[in-house]
Amino acid sequence: MASWFRKRSAIDALAIDEEPHSDEQSSRHSQLHSPLLTVSGVQRSFQVGGQKLEVLKGIEMELKPLQLVMLKGRSGSGKTTLLNLIGGLDQPNEGEILFQEHAFHLSSDDERTLIRRKEIGFIFQSYALMPLLSAWENVELALRMAGIPRSQWKERVKHCLELVGLGKRMHHRPYELSGGEQQRVAIAKAIAHRPALILADEPTAELDSQMGAQIMSVFRSIMKAEQVTICMTTHDPTILEVADHVYEMVDGRFVT
Ligand SMILES: Nc1ncnc2c1ncn2[C@@H]1O[C@H](COP(=O)(O)OP(=O)(O)OP(=O)(O)O)[C@@H](O)[C@H]1O
Numbered sequence: 001m002a003s004w005f006r007k008r009s010a011i012d013a014l015a016i017d018e019e020p021h022s023d024e025q026s027s028r029h030s031q032l033h034s035p036l037l038t039v040s041g042v043q044r045s046f047q048v049g050g051q052k053l054e055v056l057k058g059i060e061m062e063l064k065p066l067q068l069v070m071l072k073g074r075s076g077s078g079k080t081t082l083l084n085l086i087g088g089l090d091q092p093n094e095g096e097i098l099f100q101e102h103a104f105h106l107s108s109d110d111e112r113t114l115i116r117r118k119e120i121g122f123i124f125q126s127y128a129l130m131p132l133l134s135a136w137e138n139v140e141l142a143l144r145m146a147g148i149p150r151s152q153w154k155e156r157v158k159h160c161l162e163l164v165g166l167g168k169r170m171h172h173r174p175y176e177l178s179g180g181e182q183q184r185v186a187i188a189k190a191i192a193h194r195p196a197l198i199l200a201d202e203p204t205a206e207l208d209s210q211m212g213a214q215i216m217s218v219f220r221s222i223m224k225a226e227q228v229t230i231c232m233t234t235h236d237p238t239i240l241e242v243a244d245h246v247y248e249m250v251d252g253r254f255v256t
Helices: 004-017 023-033 079-086 109-120 136-146 150-163 181-189 208-224 235-242
Strands: 039-050 050-064 067-074 092-098 119-124 197-201 229-234 244-250 254-255
Touching: 023 067, 039 197, 039 254, 050 067, 050 079, 050 254, 067 079, 067 208, 067 235, 079 229, 109 119, 136 150, 136 181, 150 229, 181 197, 181 208, 181 244, 208 235, 229 244
Parallel strands: 067 229, 067 244, 119 197, 197 229
Antiparallel strands: 039 050, 039 092, 244 254
């Protein structure tokens, strides 16, 4: 059995054993309740025109398994900068980022890339689909890039596209789909390799409020079905209510 299936089975088992009865169950129980990601004392600054621009000024944050967490804040407050750090695309100047057992603040670019490919899925405001590939081929490409054996592609692509409600549009290309449908393909792509964490930067920004609400409902169902944690940025106050937790960023810090 491939390791990504083994990982999923372990997490499925965790989800079932909510109440500890034995040492083994107790250890699973504590894993389910221990954070997936911890950010401590994180600072990030950039040199801009000979000046130091301090963007993040001491961020403390936690993502627990199976949570939908939102980052809100004004444009330029540092949300994307933080998302890049959490996803291992960038590193802090100060502070610690622990993702599962990995210390992102100490790892090399190559180490973070390997972890990212296996454990993290990304969703962007503008969908980031390959325009000449169908929905099916876009999801298949994600599996190829993650190194998932070809023998598992067909079943997994079908499952992911059905999960996001695109069972009847699997062979359409992006230009034949609405914005909401394209974002569903992007979600199917992001979950295809069974990551533990999905990071989404303004995933509803290009959609009207009805489509935005539908995307949030898809997020809720994939969290349950795929046992993922989701962390997303948003400007939209109407969708904040579906979050399990909201962090508000003001001037490089979280306010409570
Ligand atoms: N690589 C970089 N070099 C220099 N400045 C940067 C860099 N990345 C981000 N910044 C600056 O950091 C600040 C925060 O940017 P960031 O994109 O994180 O904000 P944001 O809250 O995501 O904004 P928006 O909601 O508009 O996307 C901005 O002033 C931006 O110009």
